[in-house]
Amino acid sequence: MRCGVLALQGDWAAHADVLATLVDEVVEVRTARELEIVQALVIPGGESTTMLALMQAEGLAARIQQRASIGMPLLGTCAGLILLASGVEPWQPSLALLDVDVARNAYGRQVHSKVAVVSLESELGHPTEMSGVFIRAPKITRTGDTVEVLGRCDGEPAIVRQGRVVASTFHPELAGDDRLHRLVVGMGEAEDV
Secondary structure, eight states: OEEEEEOSSSSHHHHHHHHHTTSSEEEEEOSHHHHHTOSEEEEOSSOHHHHHHHHGGGTHHHHHHHHHHTTOOEEEETHHHHHHEEEEESOOOOOOOEEEEEETTTTOSGGGOEEEEEEEOGGGOSSSEEEEEESSOOEEEEEOTTOEEEEEETTEEEEEEETTEEEESSOGGGTTOOHHHHHHHHHHHHSOO
16 A cells, blocks of 8 residues: 655654555655555644645645545644644635634644643554644644544544544654554555545
8 A cells, every 4th residue: 555645844754654664655745646646645743834835836735635535545633634624713724624623723832732641432442542742733623513533632622533534633643653544544445546
């Protein structure tokens, strides 16, 4: 299987390292051509408005939306969640592929970053907790009717899934836990997209 990581800005290299242990090939996606050859895509943390601007030259936003509409699995973490959300506060454009609203930097500035316990639903396996690295993290303020909450931190949704789109408010790639990556890779292996 070939899995991509959007490699325009942010912590994409940490995701690539995790994916390298799970798939045959990791593709650093910067162009439309690179996007076309992957079966799943990870959208990393970083700065969401910067990533949106960098996507423009290749028309990547529309191409990601198109691939997602025909079933390509996606994992978005931190800023990746912001890019996937249907509603963002303060407002900014997004891919609108996940029926959630998010508040950017809701847990505070960089100095308020933390590692916290995320309680998991049983389908993510054991242990039923993982460490969440929250860095200028968004907060999920609304989930649509078809969105499943797979993990919570202090009672708030921290991992969500809608169909083949999975997202987290934190950085799982920095905590040594590959379960969210495995979940998305498994969706890509289950059906060739």
